[in-house]
Amino acid sequence: MIQLISDYSKLLLTAMGHTLVMALYSLVFASFIGLLFGMLSVLNSKVCKIIARVFVDIIRGVPMIVLAFFVYFGIPYAFKNMLNIRFTFTSLQAGIICLSLNCGAYMAEIIRAGIQSVDKGQMEAARSLGMPYWRSMKKVVLPQAIRTMIPSIINQFIITLKDTSILSVIGFPELVNTAKSVISVTHQSFQIWIIVGFMYLVIITLLSRLAKRLERRLNRSSGEQK
Amino acid sequence: MENKNNIKVHVSHLKKNFGHLEVIKDISTDVYEGEVVVILGPSGSGKSTFLRCLNRLEESTSGEIIVDGNKINDKKADINKIRENIGMVFQHFNLFNNLNVIENLTLAPTQLKKLSKEKAVEEAMHMLKKVGLEEKAYAFPAQLSGGQKQRVAIARSLCMHPDIMLFDEPTSALDPEMVGEVLQVMRDLAADGMTMLIVSHEIGFAREVADRVIFIDNGYIIEEGTPQEVIMNPKEPRAIDFFNKVL
């Protein structure tokens, strides 16, 4: 085991790095997607609500592995056949698109629920003073909504980090894919999967600790004593 | 008290439906500068809806509302600007929970009137003194009693220097021992000449402070006049019935 770790640590750490890069990019894009569709679903417009609903339902209703194959193989194939345009996504690009869409859809739901959990009277009071809609949203509603959203957002981020492993199917050299190649050489499946599992565990534990601390800080700085 | 030359709120043939439900059927009235109008009526009769139409928290279905010369329902009207001039106090206070008292009071003035932070805080402290709560300037809403919350809410409205104040059952969510402190603040406001529309179940307060009482039932004004006329000598059966129950 020690031998195994010293032989392959560099390779596995690099793969871990790939996993993190993919997750981080996805989280950033997912936040924007989530904010966009979350906002659309609370706007006072049927069309906006329907657009948001359809997006969320599609993404949540399709397994990510299907989405991954669709983006990585399906879309370039369609472009070649129908438009005669040749292009491919790298597996990293395709992975980020899938994870961003997937995580973004769940984020949209979290953001929608968070905003709707804030009493309607808060917005009405701000509007009755003459504050415009978006300013009221930003100064009064969102700060309260975010506090209730934080635990779910952190949870969703952790799920997304783990979901990077699904993207091993399109060949991105993240941790699971790399582990498979190492096993094909060493045949030490038991040990490698323990090492890989341990690596995920460490990263995710660290991240959730960090998130907890952030959550406490945010609660403190917003000042409300419970 | 009121200045009959200056109409502050003009409402004519106001109608408001929620889907198929006709809540306000036909209401017309004028409110003069400095006048205190108390609106009475059974629960569900449309009192809140009427008040909320006045600052367009609800879009009226038809009819005309003119506040301070501004047509509220005009699509071109700058409703935010108009609302700055119409304070509203809610049954459940609706203080901004993420902000402390002084921030509650200074948010809109600094955002909308481009007041400097210092100037806004100074003015907010003045308003807090008026409602007797300077010592709570840095408390959060969650740390206040109901009566204190409502006084802060009134001060928050006053910081925008409105010409007109709307009160929707300002004491209905309060424990009985806190009703008095809020009514006192409203009494002071009335004495200062504020134009006020108050939905309330405080009959004693209405008799004492109101220049005029409006009794709404089922989407219509069915009695209107001095407190003496409406409360002590109602003519409509439904009003007589109502006052028999509450007095």
Ligand SMILES: Nc1ncnc2c1ncn2[C@@H]1O[C@H](COP(=O)(O)OP(=O)(O)O)[C@@H](O)[C@H]1O
């Ligand atoms: N946003 C709304 N959507 C649908 N119905 C409403 C809405 N607001 C009020 N109503 C209905 O309108 C009627 C009058 O309500 P309201 O104006 O709150 O009465 P009051 O304040 O006199 O008790 C009630 O039947 C109520 O259910």
Ligand SMILES: [Mg+2]
């Ligand atoms: Mg009401």
